Every structure is written in C-alpha cells, then in structure tokens.
Amino acid sequence: MKSYDVAVIGSGPGGYVAAIRCAQLGMKTAIIEKYSTLGGTCLNVGCIPSKALLSSSHHYEDATKHFADHGIEIPGEIKVNLEKMISRKQAVVDQTTGGIDFLMKKNKIDVYEGLGSFKDATHITIDGKDAGEIEAKNIIIATGSKPSNLPFISLDKERIITSTEALKLKEIPKHLMIIGGGVIGLELGQVYRRLGAQVTVIEYMDRILPTMDAALSKELNKVFKKAKCSMMMSHKVQSVERKGDEVIVKAENKKGEIVEFKGDYCLVSVGRRPYTDGLNVEMAGVKTNERGQVEVNEHLQTSASNIYAIGDVVRGAMLAHKAEEEGVFVAETLAGQKPHIDYNLIPGVVYTWPEVAAVGKTEEELKEAGTAYKVGQFPFRALGRARASGDIDGFVKILADKSTDEVLGVHMIGARCADLIAEAVTAMEFRASAEDISRYSHAHPTFAEAVKEAALAATDDRALHV
Ligand code: FAD
Numbered sequence: 001m002k003s004y005d006v007a008v009i010g011s012g013p014g015g016y017v018a019a020i021r022c023a024q025l026g027m028k029t030a031i032i033e034k035y036s037t038l039g040g041t042c043l044n045v046g047c048i049p050s051k052a053l054l055s056s057s058h059h060y061e062d063a064t065k066h067f068a069d070h071g072i073e074i075p076g077e078i079k080v081n082l083e084k085m086i087s088r089k090q091a092v093v094d095q096t097t098g099g100i101d102f103l104m105k106k107n108k109i110d111v112y113e114g115l116g117s118f119k120d121a122t123h124i125t126i127d128g129k130d131a132g133e134i135e136a137k138n139i140i141i142a143t144g145s146k147p148s149n150l151p152f153i154s155l156d157k158e159r160i161i162t163s164t165e166a167l168k169l170k171e172i173p174k175h176l177m178i179i180g181g182g183v184i185g186l187e188l189g190q191v192y193r194r195l196g197a198q199v200t201v202i203e204y205m206d207r208i209l210p211t212m213d214a215a216l217s218k219e220l221n222k223v224f225k226k227a228k229c230s231m232m233m234s235h236k237v238q239s240v241e242r243k244g245d246e247v248i249v250k251a252e253n254k255k256g257e258i259v260e261f262k263g264d265y266c267l268v269s270v271g272r273r274p275y276t277d278g279l280n281v282e283m284a285g286v287k288t289n290e291r292g293q294v295e296v297n298e299h300l301q302t303s304a305s306n307i308y309a310i311g312d313v314v315r316g317a318m319l320a321h322k323a324e325e326e327g328v329f330v331a332e333t334l335a336g337q338k339p340h341i342d343y344n345l346i347p348g349v350v351y352t353w354p355e356v357a358a359v360g361k362t363e364e365e366l367k368e369a370g371t372a373y374k375v376g377q378f379p380f381r382a383l384g385r386a387r388a389s390g391d392i393d394g395f396v397k398i399l400a401d402k403s404t405d406e407v408l409g410v411h412m413i414g415a416r417c418a419d420l421i422a423e424a425v426t427a428m429e430f431r432a433s434a435e436d437i438s439r440y441s442h443a444h445p446t447f448a449e450a451v452k453e454a455a456l457a458a459t460d461d462r463a464l465h466v
C-alpha cells in the first residue's frame, strides 16, 4: 500500500490547489477524484463553462444589438449555432482541466481516479478506475457541493434542470423559468435571454441577489427588466410539474394568491449543498453539522486532528477563490506555518453584464451593526471611457467609517467590475482610507477612475466629474 504525507479527496479549486501547495512545501501528496477529469465543479460544470457561455452570448448580443451603433454593419441575418457554442465551451473546459493534469504531473502529485471513502482516520479506499487503498498521515476533504433542490421538485434533468444541464442544452428554450434569483439564475438567465429565450426569474425574497448590497440588486434588476425578463420577487414556489414538453410552476405571491407560470424549461437554482456522499466520514471520526457541512475549527481542522476540510464542503461562501485560499491555508498549516485568511475580504462577483462585484460590509450590515459610515458613489456614465465603449450602466459605491475614513465595503456594478474589485480588495487588505484611494493615480481614461471618484465622493463629497 502506498503511503503519503497528505492525501486530498476531491480535485476542485480547493483540492487541486491544496495538493500543489503541499507538494511545493515538500510533502508527498496524492489526490483522489471520482470523475475522469480534474478541476471539480468550477472547471467542469461551474465557473469556466458558465463564463464561456456568458462570453459567447455577449458577443452575439453585441453583434445583433450594438455593432450598428459603432458603425459596423453585418449584411444578412446573424444566427446562433448553439451546438457550436456548446462545443466551444466544452473545448475551453477540456483545455482547462487538461491544464490541471499537467500541474499534477509537474508537481509530482499522484492522481487516483475513483470514489474515495474513509476506512479509518489514516486509510482511504478508492473505488473506481484506480481501485485500491492508500495511507496518509494527513487528509484534506475537498469534496465540494452539488445543486440543492426543493423537496417537492422532481428534477428530470431534461426540462426541469440544474445548472449542470443548463450548460449543455440542445436547444434555446422558448421560455426559461428560473427558480432562484441568485448568482446561477442570473448568469445563466442572461445567457439564454441574450440568445432569444423569454426568461422569468421567480425569487422567494423581495429582491434578487439578496445577500449583496441592496443598491446592486436594484440596479441589476433594472438591467434585467430592460432586457424584458419577468422579475417575480416575493414568490414562494409551491409546485413544479412537467406535462409533455411543458413545465408548469405554481408560486404564491405576497398577497397569498397562486400564480401559474408555463414554459418549456425550468432551471432550479436555489443554492448548493455540501457533498459528502459515499465518503464515510464517520469511519474517521469526522463530524458534519445539520446542514451537511463538515465541521471545522479556525484552522480548518475537523473533529479528527489529522483531517482537514476546505471549500464548499465547509461553512462560508461557496466560491472557487475562497476554496483556493483555504487549500493554501491548510497546506501551510501542515508545514508548520501560520497562514491567515480574512473572510471579510473574499470578493463576490456576478458575471452578468454589467458585472456585479463586492467586498467587505454591505450598507445593510453596517446599519445592523450600528456602525457610523459615509457613502461615496460615482456613476460610470460620467466617465469618458464608459461613454467611449458604450458601457454606461452602473456605479461604484464606497462605504467608509464616518470617523476614521477606513474603507469598510466596496460595491460596484458596471463594465469590468469583476476585475476592478481587485483594487478594492488590495486597498482594504492594507486598511486604506477612502482618502488613500482618492490620492493615488488612476490611468485615464479607464473604468478604474470610477473607484477613485467614488473614494473622492466618500472623502468630502469631492468627486471631480459629477
Ligand atoms: P468542487 O469544485 O465541487 O470539487 C469537489 C470535487 O470533489 C469534485 O470534482 C467531486 O467529483 C470530487 N469528489 C466529491 N466526493 C468525492 C469522493 N468521495 N472521492 C473522490 N472525489 C470526490 N465560483 C466562483 O468563485 N466564481 C464563479 O464564477 C463561479 N461560477 C459558478 C458557476 C456555476 C454554474 C456553479 C455551479 C458554481 C460556480 N462557482 C463559482 C462555485 C464554484 O464552482 C465552487 O465554489 C467551487 O468549485 C468549490 O470548490 P471545491 O474545491 O470546494 O469543490
């Protein structure tokens, strides 16, 4: 039986990054993955394929709706070839997962294909292509998550689907009904709206993206409404039924009335659940909580002292970059270092267009905590760069402590915000004040100038261009 310093179960962004960092730090490392491709949810059926389809559908929308404004004329009809779009997406995925194979080889990490199950706290049995048993001094659980469902919905995965199926549809839905106005619902809803589907978002709460700053929800809701999506807030879904090629969704509105929606596809995107099926955690003395998450302490250590857990399978945001940070954290902890993660500074991004991005506290959270704060906001439409490209929707909003001026939260919606948020994270990591941001030079003309202007607005209402 082969013995390792560390065995990682699951090869998503948490697991594969943990394995690389362990190998970099000189540990003999193995990784076990039940599927034939590495990269987990993120690379195979999450971040990467969804961004590929967002990009393709964005090009289509530009070609059909915006090229003419720029003086670009395309004679004849512009058509979507969905099959080609989906196969391009798959090629991007294949190339990306292939890259992880290369990284495993480069770092001399042994890869086992098969379902990993605990025999005890130091032995894992593998069931699948590389069946057998391995031994490891330390084990990292990085088994991720799967889509959640509502108890009364039977997912047939043909017309009542999750994000996994929505990434490989064979036709553009006529009417896509989406249960859940969170990140998945909005990203994939925008993909299919751009391609011509009628889209209805049915959300239980009174706004989309309910955990983000309310100003972002309001602005993105406007964008979706402008694109003629039906945005049904405060609707509690009661039943989802398939009749032939039709799906019928019934939901209760605020007035207690039952509203019926009919369409040809229904995407259920009401969150994800931690995944430990088949792992036999109890054999290793690892405890899970009532939400199915593996319980960990502040060192990401489980109730078995040599076993750690990271990523979607533990508490906190279900984000690839959070999983990666935790992977590095555990590897460095095992190497005797003292790593640190500031969970308040893990940014959240929604890759719609305009993009939505945020870090730190929302205005709602500051109000609830009784923190005195000031707000600086700047609209993209006031920027030369935004007008030059025609992307004028959105704003940057900076929340700073009223007395110290320290930046407490940055919330933005607009072109390229997914990348702009990195500046806010950096500033907050160094505990910058709004005035600090307002005093460093931002290239002109860029979208980043909105960050500087919002900081000026927060400092003394000193924005220069509004
Ligand atoms: P996962 O990526 O879920 O990987 C876990 C791996 O463990 C899987 O490969 C699984 O097969 C394997 N596994 C499970 N059990 C076993 C076992 N017993 N033995 C062997 N292998 C096992 N996040 C972002 O930050 N940005 C985005 O843009 C983004 N977009 C997304 C879009 C979609 C449609 C979805 C569904 C998710 C998206 N996410 C995004 C979330 C992101 O994918 C997850 O947060 C991330 O993948 C979590 O990483 P992980 O390593 O914890 O788990």
Ligand code: NAD
Pocket (backbone or CB within 6 Å): 150, 179, 180, 181, 182, 183, 184, 185, 187, 202, 203, 204, 205, 208, 209, 210, 235, 236, 237, 269, 270, 271, 272, 317, 318, 319, 348, 349, 350, 351
């Ligand atoms: P989510 O938590 O973002 O959104 C779920 C939405 O469903 C919420 O708005 C919630 O109020 C609503 N909801 C819950 N129950 C409902 C009901 N009965 N009826 C109607 N609405 C209901 O979850 P998601 O969109 O499924 O995404 C899952 C995870 O994947 C998220 O944690 C997210 O972080 C991650 N993800 C991230 C990205 C990204 O970073 N860009 C993209 C996709 C997914």
